[in-house]
Amino acid sequence: MGAYTDVMFNYLQTAAATSLTQMFNGVGTTAGNYNALYDGTLVAIDLFIVPQAATSLCQSGRVEITSSSFTPNKIVLWFSGFGLATAPQLYGGNQARLTYAMNQPVKTAVPIVAFHLSYSSPVTPNFLIQGYFTT
Numbered sequence: 001m002g003a004y005t006d007v008m009f010n011y012l013q014t015a016a017a018t019s020l021t022q023m024f025n026g027v028g029t030t031a032g033n034y035n036a037l038y039d040g041t042l043v044a045i046d047l048f049i050v051p052q053a054a055t056s057l058c059q060s061g062r063v064e065i066t067s068s069s070f071t072p073n074k075i076v077l078w079f080s081g082f083g084l085a086t087a088p089q090l091y092g093g094n095q096a097r098l099t100y101a102m103n104q105p106v107k108t109a110v111p112i113v114a115f116h117l118s119y120s121s122p123v124t125p126n127f128l129i130q131g132y133f134t135t
Helices: none
Strands: 003-012 042-053 056-068 072-080 097-105 114-119 125-134
Touching: 003 114, 042 056, 042 072, 056 125, 072 097, 114 125
Parallel strands: none
Antiparallel strands: 003 125, 042 097, 042 125, 056 072, 056 114
């Protein structure tokens, strides 16, 4: 068998999201579930947080990922954000990349859903979740 990566979710935030908001499926622009490409294991995920403009702001937040194949079914990932993203942006123009070990079983027929929530006057951050899988 093998290993692969896939963009599971993304979300371009255009206004404050102070309640749980479903993330977009893959690289699309509509909220939706993600289904693994193969049965196997979700080994880890990377959460990327990218400011979109000099006025971007996102101090902290969380992502919740749920699937009936996970144990526990809901996994909550907290993150620290960034202050006002005046030039140069976060880390000299690079995005924040947070890696979380998962080791959760996945099946192609069992959807995974992700929600995010940001705190402290969030303005235009972009979130992306990339999964690392083994089959």
